[in-house]
Amino acid sequence: MSTILLFEQILNGLQFGIMLFLMAAGLTLVFGVMGLINLAHGSLYMVGAFACAAVAAATGSFWLGVAASLAAAAAAGAVIEVAVIRRLYGRDHLDQVLATFALILVFSEGTRWIFGSFPLYLNVPASLSGAVILPGGVAYPTYRLAIIVVGIIVAAGLFALIGKTRIGVQIRAGEADREMIAALGIDIARLYTFVFALGAALAGLAGALVGTIQSVQVGMGEPVLILAFVVIVIGGIGSIKGALVGAILVGLTDTLGRFLLPSLFATMMSESDATSIGSALASMSIYILMALVLIFRPRGLFGATN
Amino acid sequence: MTRETTVNIALAIALLAVPIGAQFADHPFIITLSTKVAIFAIAGVGLNIALGYGGLISFGHAAFFGLGGYAAGILASQALNYEPLVTWPFEIQGTTQMLIIWPVALCICGAAALVIGAMSLRTGGVYFIMITLAFAQMIYYFAISWPAYGGEDGLSIYVRSKFPGLNTLDPITFFAICFALLIAVLGFSVLLTHSRFGLALSAARQNPQRLTSVGVRPFQVQLTAFVISGMITGLAGALYADLNRFVSPAMFSWHTSGEIMIFVILGGVGRLFGPLAGAALFILLEHLLGGITEFWQFLLGMLLLLIVLFARGGLIGLLAGGRGNV
Amino acid sequence: EPVKVGMITTLSGGGAGLGIDVRDGFMLALKQSGNNDITVVIEDDQRKPDVAVQLADKMIQSDKVDVLTGIIWSNLAMAVVPAVTQQGKFYLSPNAGPSALAGKGCHPNYFNVSWQNDAMNEAAGKYVSEQGVGKVFLMAPNYPAGKDMMNGFKRFYKGEVVEEIYTKLGQTDYAAEIAQMRSSGADMIYYFLPGGMGISFMKQYAGSGVTVPVMGPSFSLSQDVLGAIGDAAIGAKNTSHWSKDIDNEANKKFVETFQAEYGRLPSIYASQGYDTALLLVSAAAKADVKDADAFRAALKEADFASTRGKFKFGPNNHPIQDVFVREVVKEGDVVTNKIIGVAATDHTDVYAAECKM
């Protein structure tokens, strides 16, 4: 195996990681910081992708589509928060699980109702198509580099919002003790609606950007949901830095696992056994990673101790 | 008698009456559906011990459901093919006897729950949710890609396992077996929650520090509950394999974990009959709505939303009020 | 004599498009046949094997159907078919042909009106060898159907397989695999990725700058996904037993009426649903479904005008049919497939030999 391929795969892993971060960013806010279990995160991701595809098809402009994805997902998020989530704050956490599970059904089938059962067309805009040549001669898709850039911007923005602003502090305070923060004069309900909508918008943005190089179809949000939870938990709930590091770890593990495990086993056994054991292990790899991280650091890599 | 007890008894009678009525009206499929309700209720009762009483939100109970199912499936299919299950160090034959399959399934699931639980209990809260999911997903992907027992295609067992003196292929008989087991695990669950152990378990959920300071290790209490919980869910898995005469890796998928959890929450977390109420309503809705429109899941979602918004404490809470078990 | 049909297919969730195509094709043919004695019960299996099994039970026990059909996915077929045939009912497969049901597990009451998993790939292997492609790179999801397909390809392929990878089922990002393709030195990529997986892969492949030609069985590039892939698919080849440009009366009628009825181009799944209904109608005209032996014989004759032209059943009740090579082209605004050659004539699968019935 050439070093250039290994280098390219490491780059792919990093890129995949940042893409995962982008997909998890909204959930970091809603789940990591506000402490809400939102299973419908994947649905908001799907809403973003569909909004982008529909608007891009209607107007011919990818960028209008991206704007639409933000708007549609944020609106959906705000509606969900006001109509459903807000009524559940005083309840058992598990009621959120049931309610947002119900929302998955509503969104999936609602989307299918509106857009039909067949995947939609959404493709990379001309300005970002093609590949650039990286040092070392690797051709790398421009669009993926653009995703890295957006992912890093989102990470920095979230980090600043949560760690450095008063709003961020108030959200976290609200998670610790909702009644108390209200008694201090903060309109926690409005704040939560805002943050939930922001989280939804981020999910929608990810749906549009990532959906562009994947399949825009009903059900596209489900794997995203699980992956996003994995990423956040590995990094430590509530930590933006953790989510980013977690995402990159997952990205690298998954990519390199897929790439290296089969050839690793090939040195020990027959080719076909190696392929099947290697691929089986590769598909388990991120879960093995998560279990190991949690066994040794029960609160994730950057989770608050205690 | 409290209102909740009345509701519980009514539910049990309803579950018994429906298939009996169906038997007379010659609607065998209603019996199958009722059996499915009973089986998922058993799985839910199992999960409820960990989740409701112990506060251990396991998102990985599909692991036990699937292991129970595969235990039954593999034993039966080996027996049907006359292939020994293990040849070394000594030969073990497959079997189609429920009375052998069940203990085997219980043991396997208990052992798995012991290992998974011991590792998972190092964490807590949301981390526990995710680490249990991780273990279940590992098994899921393993089952999908491991060719020996059919991989993602699953394993057909063609016949239903046997119970001495009964014709298990007769739907109503098989229902009766499942129903009896459901009542048994419900009974066990009542005793458990009111026992010394139940009190310690509920304290471990509410305040582990308090338990420690009276000299009891929360870890041991919670691990025991997790093992019991996994075993009961595994038993349900074994029955489910017999109901379908088929097992597949889908039993291990996170959808299954989610579904069992939804049954418990829908019925009412920590309510004795919650899992039964939840499973019954969900399966009923699935059955009734399916015929109405192609987009029936949209309606299902809407109905579930209404229930969660307006029924505090799940269905049992709606029907019986109160706070549930202490 | 009335025939009651139970259709179990996927109508909700991500895979619904396929089930809907099968259903629409089936119902179209039924409508055109004018046979009012055939009634159909349709249920959604949610793509869950256990639900499918229970629906089969329900249809047999409560709806008292005579014939079942509709399943899209091999794993669901594996769950349902044995249960159905064991209870003496007929099963007509409009899609999915797992090898286990073609060989040892074959059954006189199980008729496959679509294809056996390996078949299109065997034809592809043959075609690719004939074209003189020396090195191929194989990729499929890591599950039995994926392995069936790749094994089928390798069975007839004479060149070198430089790399064979099995990806996670449902995987959405293929950057790592594409990098391996780039560096593998292969002359062709042969892949099987149905549904969303195939869409993701083709889009990413087109953006990667790798120019090795790609080919696959028709599912990877069927009409239901081509719209979503768009121009990125143009030039890719695939093998199929059906194409909308097969030149015969039945097919012309099918393509035209399907478009008129549903406002979209038919996919292979629609054609299979259509053919399945035609087969059923032809058998119902000849024999009473309550007379199982007669009905079985009538089915076996396959006396209907298939959209594929000639169609007959082999000894294991799987089709013997021609396999075409198609290329993705753009006709006006629409991205679609066009036949460019024949990969195999009267092709049958290899499992027939293992089938004892």
Add this chain to the structure above:
Amino acid sequence: MSKLLTLENVTAFYGASQALFGVNLEIGKGEVVALMGRNGMGKTTTIRTICRMLPHSSGRIFFAGQNLEKMPSHKAARLGLGLVPEGRRCFSGLTVHENLLAASRDGYWTFQQVSELFPRLSERRDQFANTLSGGEQQMLSIGRALMTNPKLLILDEATEGLAPVVRQEIWSAMFKLKDEGLSILVIDKSLRELTAIADHCAILEKGATCWSGITADLVPDITDRYLGV
């Protein structure tokens, strides 16, 4: 004369069980009022109704000229209620500084000001609130209430768990605040300090006001009867 806070015959329930049976209370501008009563008599519950953490079911509550009846908690707080709750309730997972920042509103009290009152808090600026010692948490809770720059400071057992020196500091801080014209409603177990600072006292028995008046009238006979001392 318009009072800052008025409670007229307030009753309240926890679910089905009644906790307040008729509480009357008045606080004028710049006044310090002590709310007394044995354990479980409804002091905290009274405060929860004032701060809208618990709705009252009958009676009326006015603050700063506004009827609080339908007002959500945060709006009432913005009228100028600053609460130091029973049991501190610092935001765990937030640092000391963040705890204060979360509550801050424009006015005299800033992080600077609070640090001067409790130097210990600035020493522990970046420590998580849940790892503070009990007394430190109490200081933080008081500081947090001050950061909202309230018109009425409500202290529910705010000196609980504080070292005598610190307690003295807090009392002297309260005297200072009183001199600056801040109104205070205070619950505390130390009768000595209460009677020193309060203009008026109200005593609760079984959820109802059973005695109220100016502090000078709080004779041993009454404290003995209602407070057991």
Add this chain to the structure above:
Amino acid sequence: MSSAILEVEDLSKRFGALMASDHVTLDLRPGEIHALIGPNGAGKSTLIKQIVGELHHDAGTIRFNGRRIDDLDAEARAKMGLARTFQVSSLAPEISALHNVLLAVQAVEGSVFRFFKPVIRDKKLVAAAMDNLMRVGLQDRAMVRTADLSHGERRQLEMAIALALKPKVFLLDEPMAGMGPDGSQQLTKFLARLRDEAPILLVEHDMDAVFALADRISVLVYGQIIATGSVDEIRNSKKVRSAYLGEELA
């Protein structure tokens, strides 16, 4: 050979740059009330946490009845007879007050791993639990959900649980906190008698109670014991007055 039940020697604990315990040496003798006072954040609760095993010390030894217990985990130490109350009540909120006490009683009277017999039917256990509720005056509130108790009542419940453990040593972290004036007086009288059951290490900021009860007082400042002595000695110590008591109380 000392007569002390509990001996803490040279115990040290560090949180980052902070020495929360700085070579603390302290003992508790049979029948005595040993009060531990000191400014907020001095390390009193931290010391109790180390003694009961909730926190691990960095250095030093802890002996109980002459036996080293540093390596035992918290549950084992509780079982040996160390009962503590928490500075901030730590109870199971959703069960009744009675059940909270039952939890302690059943842990003392054998195993919790009994799965079938309902606890509430076990007359012996219930009687023992009610007895302890009675001792703190909570008998009328026995069936009330713990979360519905008032703050002061929860403090009393903490005490009842400690009693139910029938310990050999009481470690009480601010038991007076949250009690009304009358409650404090009653508790003072109660603790004065309790010392005959088992010696008490008492952390308290209520100086009236401390001066009334303590046989010995140790003063902890910045993790160090700066003085140990009788009530009068401590009262009159200049060091203690400036560090902790303030002028008024002296």
